[in-house]
Amino acid sequence: MDLILLLTLLAVLTSIIGAALIAVEDRRLGVGLLVAEYASVGGLLTLAGQPGAALSRIGVGACAAAILVITLRRIPPKPRQADPQAPPGRWFRLAASILVIAAAWGLSGSAVSLLPGISRGHAVAGVTLLALGLLHLGLSEDPIRWIFALLTAQLGFEVIYAVLEPSLAVQAILAGVHLGILLVGSDIAVRQWPAVAKGTES
Secondary structure, eight states: OOHHHHHHHHHHHHHHHHHHHHHOOOHHHHHHHHHHHHHHHHHHHHHTTOHHHHHHHHHHHHHHHHHHHHHHHHSOOOOGGGOTTOOSOHHHHHHHHHHHHHHHHHHHHHHHHHSTTOOHHHHHHHHHHHHHHHHHHHHOOOHHHHHHHHHHHHHHHHHHHHHHOOOHHHHHHHHHHHHHHHHHHHHHHHHHHHHHHHHHHO
């Protein structure tokens, strides 16, 4: 298969996964979609000739899944009607995601012209994930969704940066940023639960 076509298909798949992560309401399904984001970014980095960076992202994705599953087991499921932090409706979030994807695909051409050496497929995927992460961050007050949002934005940055800077030392630093976001966000989510439960009972 032609490399450009494969990059385009992977960029489209990455955009769909990012939009689905915003639209889905089940946190556990969100963890699966986040892992799929890591896998798609790993595929993009492999096509860019960065197998080491791709493997590191897949490894970090596995760690992210483990940390988030443990965190969600420590947080009892809350009744939907008693959840004051529920994000806007699914269809609203999906429509907003589609608009952001359309804008990001338009802006990716500027990224290609500003950053020589990066392909259009990598620019599309990177800008789209970065924009979707920022959108997700603004749509929710749930710490678990903050983790989804920040990691999505970070992956978008890394799709572009890893192509320009292939150093494994830098990849290790960026992997540490991912783990820091996961650990701090999970701790905030667990610590926030007693306050939320107390507020719903009163």
